[in-house]
Amino acid sequence: xxxxxxxxxxxxxxxxxxxxxxxxxxxxxxxxxxxxxxxxxxxxxxxxxxxxxxxxxxxxxxxxxxxxxxxxxxxxxxxxxxxxxxxxxxxxxxxxxxxxxxxxxxxxxxxxxxxxxxxxxxxxxxxxxxxxxxxxxxxxxxxxxxxxxxxxxxxxxxxxxxxxxxxxxxxxxxxxxxxxxxxxxxxxxxxxxxxxxxxxxxxxxxxxxxxxxxxxxxxxxxxxxxxxxxxxxxxxxxxxxxxxxxxxxxxxxxxxxxxxxxxxxxxxxxxxxxxxxxxxxxxxxxxxxxxxxxxxxxxxxxxxxxxxxxxxxxxxxxxxxxxxxxxxxxxxxxxxxxxxxxxxxxxxxxxxxxxxxxxxxxxxxxxxxxxxxxxxxxxxxxxxxxxxxxxxxxxxxxxxxxxxxxxxxxxxxxxxxxxxxxxxxxxxxxxxxxxxxxxxxxxxxxxxxxxxxxxxxxxxxxxxxxxxxxxxxxxxxxxxxxxxxxxxxxxxxxxxxxxxxxxxxxxxx
Amino acid sequence: xxxxxxxxxxxxxxxxxxxxxxxxxxxxxxxxxxxxxxxxxxxxxxxxxxxxxxxxxxxxxxxxxxxxxxxxxxxxxxxxxxxxxxxxxxxxxxxxxxxxxxxxxxxxxxxxxxxxxxxxxxxxxxxxxxxxxxxxxxxxxxxxxxxxxxxxxxxxxxxxxxxxxxxxxxxxxxxxxxxxx
Numbered sequence: 248x249x250x251x252x253x254x255x256x257x258x259x260x261x262x263x264x265x266x267x268x269x270x271x272x273x274x275x276x277x278x279x280x281x282x283x284x285x286x287x288x289x290x291x292x293x294x295x296x297x298x299x300x301x302x303x304x305x306x307x308x309x310x311x312x313x314x315x316x317x318x319x320x321x322x323x324x325x326x327x328x329x330x331x332x333x334x335x336x337x338x339x340x341x342x343x344x345x346x347x348x349x350x351x352x353x354x355x356x357x358x359x360x361x362x363x364x365x366x367x368x369x370x371x372x373x374x375x376x377x378x379x380x381x382x383x384x385x386x387x388x389x390x391x392x393x394x395x396x397x398x399x400x401x402x403x404x405x406x407x408x409x410x411x412x413x414x415x416x417x418x419x420x421x422x423x424x425x426x427x428x429x430x431x432x433x434x435x436x437x438x439x440x441x442x443x444x445x446x447x448x449x450x451x452x453x454x455x456x457x458x459x460x461x462x463x464x465x466x467x468x469x470x471x472x473x474x475x476x477x478x479x480x481x482x483x484x485x486x487x488x489x490x491x492x493x494x495x496x497x498x499x500x501x502x503x504x505x506x507x508x509x510x511x512x513x514x515x516x517x518x519x520x521x522x523x524x525x526x527x528x529x530x531x532x533x534x535x536x537x538x539x540x541x542x543x544x545x546x547x548x549x550x551x552x553x554x555x556x557x558x559x560x561x562x563x564x565x566x567x568x569x570x571x572x573x574x575x576x577x578x579x580x581x582x583x584x585x586x587x588x589x590x591x592x593x594x595x596x597x598x599x600x601x602x603x604x605x606x607x608x609x610x611x612x613x614x615x616x617x618x619x620x621x622x623x624x625x626x627x628x629x630x631x632x633x634x635x636x637x638x639x640x641x642x643x644x645x646x647x648x649x650x651x652x653x654x655x656x657x658x659x660x661x662x663x664x665x666x667x668x669x670x671x672x673x674x675x676x677x678x679x680x681x682x683x684x685x686x687x688x689x690x691x692x693x694x695x696x697x698x699x700x701x702x703x704x705x706x707x708x709x710x711x712x713x714x715x716x717x718x719x720x721x722x723x724x725x726x727x728x729x730x731x732x733x734x735x736x737x738x739x740x741x742x743x744x745x746x747x748x749x750x751x752x753x754x755x756x
Numbered sequence: 757x758x759x760x761x762x763x764x765x766x767x768x769x770x771x772x773x774x775x776x777x778x779x780x781x782x783x784x785x786x787x788x789x790x791x792x793x794x795x796x797x798x799x800x801x802x803x804x805x806x807x808x809x810x811x812x813x814x815x816x817x818x819x820x821x822x823x824x825x826x827x828x829x830x831x832x833x834x835x836x837x838x839x840x841x842x843x844x845x846x847x848x849x850x851x852x853x854x855x856x857x858x859x860x861x862x863x864x865x866x867x868x869x870x871x872x873x874x875x876x877x878x879x880x881x882x883x884x885x886x887x888x889x890x891x892x893x894x895x896x897x898x899x900x901x902x903x904x905x906x907x908x909x910x911x912x913x914x915x916x917x918x919x920x921x922x923x924x925x926x927x928x929x930x931x932x933x934x935x936x937x
Contacts, residue, residue, distance in 0.1 A: 407764070566763035575768070582772060583779040590783040598791040605798040612805040616812060623812050628804060631811040638818040641865040645825040648897065648927060655898035656886035663879060676902035 252322045253546025258329050258441040259283050263313035264540050266547035273423050274528045278540045279316035281309040303402045311403035323571045325409040325546040328396050330445035333412050334360050335386045335457035342379045356385040366390045372558035374453050384454040386412045386560050408571050410562040414447035414457055416545030419555035421497050423548050434493050438500035448484040454557050455487050474514045495520045499541040651691050661725050667712050672699035693729055695755030702748040709749035730755035828895045831929045849885040851877040852916050866927040876916030899925040
């Protein structure tokens with residue numbers, strides 16, 4: 248079950264009511280009437296709290312105390328201010344397109360409202376009464392007055408949901424108590440403790456008149472004044488509506504309302520019925536108190552979704568409006584849910600398929616390898632790298648060893664082939680100078696060392712023969728493949744057994 | 757001093773925006789952020805799997821290649837048989853072996869076997885000997901060879917005018933090596 252808080256800020260008192268919805272209808276859960284005391288708090292307060300209270304206005308202090316009394320400090324509240332601060336005017340105007348209606352109403356209202364519309368907050372209710380005739384009831388409050396009230400309320404930690412005129416709240420309260428029908432022509436009179444009386448006359452949901460007058464406090468004078476003002480208002484209403492007479496008037500507010508009801512019924516010769524509110528579920532609340540808190544009760548009922556028969560006016564500018572707690576929580580919940588859904592969508596709709604694709608890719612790599620080589624799964628990268636290095640080293644060794652395709656027999660044969668008869672080799676060596684590290688290409692470094700003699704009896708011929716043989720040797724494929732150069736390292740003349748011959752040494756590297 | 761007035765609606769939107777940002781951040785940290793870590797880890801896993809797979813294939817390839825190459829290598833226990841074969845070939849090709857000295861040393865995953873042979877013979881017997889040794893297989897290589905022509909005065913010595921010194925080289929497989937793969 249919901250709860251609504253209404254705060255009425257009069258000129259000399261603040262009334263706060265907490266209302267709840269029960270199966271038998273709306274009920275007052277708590278109420279407080281707090282005087283606006285310009286002198287400050289009567290209760291001694293010390294420290295920071297005292298400093299804070301000193302800075303706040305008397306209205307703010309009264310609001311704070313009233314809310315504390317009903318145990319709703321910092322609550323979301325619906326507010327009405329003294330009708331003296333609010334202007335309500337009824338006028339008719341030609342029908343305009345719906346989107347142009349707010350601007351047109353503001354323009355038209357500026358003719359009737361006694362302060363600058365641009366500096367005020369205005370709301371209106373419109374009805375199509377005749378063809379192309381719009382019946383408009385506009386209610387406005389000066390911007391600076393509203394700002395002052397809002398500041399007072401916010402200083403008292405109240406969260407303002409709605410600011411509406413008093414007649415809306417009173418109408419809602421009587422409607423919630425099933426005392427007023429929607430189609431009836433009726434009036435609402437609210438008496439404030441400061442002597443101000445607000446009269447609102449309405450027909451079929453249209454407020455035709457809402458005005459105020461002040462009572463002096465002298466009973467006989469006030470009785471006459473009350474009757475005259477009410478009579479004048481009803482006559483004006485009669486003329487304005489083209490012959491509709493007020494049949495019932497509801498009274499609410501401070502003072503002895505029963506006395507006023509008796510007097511007014513008698514004064515109007517019982518042609519008009521006067522009623523006050525009665526709340527069957529609030530027997531513990533004295534009737535005078537119930538009448539006094541009825542405006543605040545009507546305000547509280549707005550949060551419980553009770554509608555006023557005269558429409559729901561909102562004087563709070565759009566920029567100052569805020570959602571009530573359930574609405575805000577609902578929005579935040581929805582917002583969080585949508586963000587969650589969005590990110591969950593990104594996570595499971597965007598990233599999950601990609602992750603699955605990566606998993607599939609990984610499986611596509613590992614699966615065949617595991618099938619082909621069952622031992623693969625148990626081998627780590629480091630293990631495999633280490634094994635590969637070892638095997639590469641062994642393979643390198645063997646490649647180096649087997650890579651040497653030179654056949655030693657073929658090599659020796661090539662030395663013998665084409666050796667001139669005049670040349671005799673007495674020493675041949677073929678050495679491997681590669682060292683311990685074998686090249687991967689298999690090409691070994693070799694050194695050829697050959698010594699011999701040549702005898703032809705002519706030194707020049709011997710030298711030519713040796714040179715020609717060395718040249719021929721260099722041209723042989725097997726020799727050319729093994730050595731980059733075959734050179735005649737040494738050649739000299741020598742005597743052997745009384746013969747002169749040529750000794751030479753050939754080096755290949 | 758002018759102060760900036762913040763309207764209730766702006767405050768409410770600020771609360772809604774802050775709640776939205778907070779929810780977004782929370783959901784991001786809880787749901788989206790771990791995905792990036794998963795993706796990074798998965799990519800790393802894929803790269804590692806690819807690397808492992810490639811490594812394994814390379815190891816398999818090397819293993820096959822080594823199996824082929826090593827098939828012609830003798831084992832340590834077959835060393836004496838190699839010496840015997842060389843001696844037999846020398847006898848058949850009329851090479852007189854004076855000494856045939858084997859020497860082994862570990863070399864990587866193998867044992868390097870060097871056999872130093874000293875002997876005598878003729879040029880043609882040497883050619884036959886070398887050709888016959890080469891026919892044993894690719895595993896035996898002549899590392900060094902030196903020939904010294906040393907004609908002798910006596911007819912018996914004249915049969916082998918060539919002093920031959922050959923160093924054969926081969927690799928022997930280590931015995932009992934197990935297949936890792």
